Amino acid sequence: MSAYEFSALAVSCIGLVIAVLALSRRVQIWLLPSVVALLLLLVILPIHELERYRVWIIAGVLAAVALGVASGLLIRWLRNQPPTPITFFDVDSLVDGAHVEDKDIPMTISGSYSGQAKEIRVILQDASGRYYLQHPAVTMTSGGQWSATNVRPGKAITKVLFVQVGPVGKRFFDLMANSGSWGAFTYLPSNSCMIGSIAIDRQ
Numbered sequence: 074m075s076a077y078e079f080s081a082l083a084v085s086c087i088g089l090v091i092a093v094l095a096l097s098r099r100v101q102i103w104l105l106p107s108v109v110a111l112l113l114l115l116v117i118l119p120i121h122e123l124e125r126y127r128v129w130i131i132a133g134v135l136a137a138v139a140l141g142v143a144s145g146l147l148i149r150w151l152r153n154q155p156p157t158p159i160t161f162f163d164v165d166s167l168v169d170g171a172h173v174e175d176k177d178i179p180m181t182i183s184g185s186y187s188g189q190a191k192e193i194r195v196i197l198q199d200a201s202g203r204y205y206l207q208h209p210a211v212t213m214t215s216g217g218q219w220s221a222t223n224v225r226p227g228k229a230i231t232k233v234l235f236v237q238v239g240p241v242g243k244r245f246f247d248l249m250a251n252s253g254s255w256g257a258f259t260y261l262p263s264n265s266c267m268i269g270s271i272a273i274d275r276q
Contacts, residue, residue: 160188
């Protein structure tokens with residue numbers, strides 16, 4: 074491989090890496106058009122030595138961008154898939170239909186599980202189907218036990234939900250918690266998986 078071919082291959086690889094990183098949001102998205110413009114400028118420069126390899130370089134850059142777009146879309150699709158539920162998840166300290174009084178709040182709910190520990194959030198649901206995030210996330214121990222602290226159901230709450238989340242869901246709920254957004258929301262993240270539900274009486 075000549076020096077020019079090696080340079081063209083390097084340019085193509087750089088374009089691929091930048092495209093993948095930009096589409097997976099690991100670098101700022103504005104870097105992608107900047108780098109592509111720079112590569113195209115390099116391609117169209119009237120340098121005599123590059124005339125022979127111009128078509129090869131153009132093909133390499135286009136292939137790199139195409140592969141980068143495809144890889145980025147694949148990464149986003151995989152991130153939006155629901156996580157594989159843990160093998161077993163059970164609530165021990167709260168029975169279905171339990172009456173919850175003001176003196177019981179904040180609540181600590183605990184139970185057992187089996188399988189690989191996952192990111193699980195407690196979400197409260199009211200009679201209108203609206204959701205309320207509880208914080209912090211469920212604590213999972215290596216001994217197969219879990220606990221959720223600081224659970225605060227209001228008077229209109231009818232259900233305590235246990236929701237397993239993937240990367241997208243984790244970012245969604247972390248952002249809510251970090252910004253102090255404790256109000257109602259109407260949908261769960263696309264890659265969430267409900268693994269438990271307990272009805273409560275707070276009327």
